[in-house]
Amino acid sequence: MIFSSWNIRGLKGVGKLSMIKNFRRKFNVHMLGLIETKTEMVTNFDIAQLWGNGAVKWELVGSVGAAGGLVLMWDDMVFQMNNCYKGARWICLEGVLLKTNFSCAFCLVYGPHERAEKLIMWEELSFLSGLCQVSFCYMGDFNEVTHVEERKGATSLTVSAEEFKSWIQDMELVDLAITDRLFTWFRGQSCSRIDRGLVSLEWLEEFPDTRLRGGPRGLSDHCPMILEVTRISGGPRPFWSLDSWFTHDGFLRMVKEEWRNLGEGQFIDKLKALTTPLSRWHRANFGNMNQRITQLEDEIKKVDDMVSTGMADGTIEARRRALVSFCRKWYIRKELHWKQMSRSRHVKEMDKNTRYFHNLASARRRSNMIDSLMVNGRLIRNQARIKTAIRDFYKGLYHQETSPVIGFRDGLVKQINEEEALELEMMPTVEEIKEAV
Template sequence: MLGLIETKKELVTKFDVMRIWGRDGASWEFVSSVGASGGLWLIWNESIFKLTNCYKGDRWLCVEGVVMKDNFHCAICLVYGPRVRSEKIVVWKELSYIAGLCQVPFYFLGDFNEIMHLEERKESTTLSASAEDFRAWVNDMELVGLPLNDRRYTWFRGSSCSRIDKSLITLGWLEMYLGTRLRGGPRGLSDHCTLIMEENRTFDGPRPFRSLDSWFTHEGFLRIVKDEWRELGDIQFLDKMKALSVPVRRWHKQHFGNISERKRKF
């Protein structure tokens, strides 16, 4: 499932979904932006998650349904927290109501525009009243905040840094998916980094194409990629990526050796 915040879209069409999702079989729900402000969007594979109910607020979008392979009834709520304390309190109350209405394991994710601990904001010395409100709401809802171990902050603007993007789950969700973990993705052009939640179980599908940061530190890497890519001609893009992995793997072995073994020894 993919959640997008601040879409700045008043209307979402099937063409918009296909442009992002890239294949058939996607379902979606959205909350319209107000002009160029706000907007929420959830997209999912309809063969994996079956929607039973959808609830919407100005600042949140909740889909209730079933994870088909596990017959797991749950709800997923995308949140875009407001900046003003009084408006935040209203949103927290609305989310409490929806969780009580659904009565299933919940997963809240998004930009909550709030921290829970001092270390979640650079050079912070005190928690604001709205932060205390947020902490109280999380505790009252008995939510578990997934730790983000590979980075400290998720929002950056100039010298300001905060972790205001969060994934909060109920114990019912954690009991079903004990290996649930969170990692940070790239920022791209946004001042937020993406968050990727995954269930740490053995994956039996095809291995994705991967690149290593160390490759880009080598002056010859981009040159070999360019040369090999040209040699592969006009075959389909995915086939080209698959074929490219062979010379890249050979080049990696020549210049970097067995990194995993070197890391283990180190």
């Protein structure tokens, strides 16, 4: 299933209808939201022209004069609408995806420019989420960035940008990464990423392979946002080191012992062989973090109950302090694990919302997937061929090169005299070290 939003900056004009129709056909879009249509009214004939046929449902928020305007179209064989809600700058459809019988809501958004109006719109969108009580997908032109690198030439974030980031976190939404471009809006030398897709945690739990990419701009100064809901198997994932392991006192000792036991051999082969004992050690020491935390919390509660009944003494108090210390350590390990997996740029302090981090980790894996690759001037999209091309490239890059065996008697190495030999054995002076550094 494919959903798309596009700020087209005017529905009328030479080539606009053809551009939209070709885009929908090319990407087989099942739901299409058009932003800034600059039209107060559209007809069924207009929608049929845009969609390419008459088998389409649609909703409209008309423009105010030549300002704004939203149109949301969808294939009713894919999505069944139950309720529709509208605001001055958004359209929300609440209903069911028929293929999976999944209850959800889509909201097409056109963010204002002024900070005060943005705050009002975000409050309205928050109310919508509480009203519908289903998984949410917000898409459109939010007219706001969340990171400095999303606006070319910016050195700091505005107040409204910081507030937008806070709103996304408070709503527990995941800001989907765009896999194929840095910016979505272009005008002259100015570039920004102000078009985006935000989905709820429940959405990603249902569709873990949800991905966002940009389409061709065509006649607009905005790129269309294309949200793909697919289930793609990327094969086995690579094994890597986790920061939480280093909080365990026995981790480094275990690694040293296992490395010695592997004996002599190629570094890459030994590293690959090390993954087995590391995986086994991880399962034994970190595989049941939630259970360990629950057990510690239960023990702390028992101690608290003893204190409440007057059975406390110095030993009980010392036991409680030890239990709290262990429990804090396991919370930190758990947060280190999911914070690393998510590579979250939003969180500075530890936060116990591991569900949020877990879904950010899934989003990171999606954005890292390679959809296509140029090999010998030819674009390939088959995942098996992509893996083969990458493997062959690095095998060729890191293969052992043959070199001639040259001895000292071949005249290539000059024999040094006794004075030069003594100079090599002398300790460098402080001045020589400073000069070298």
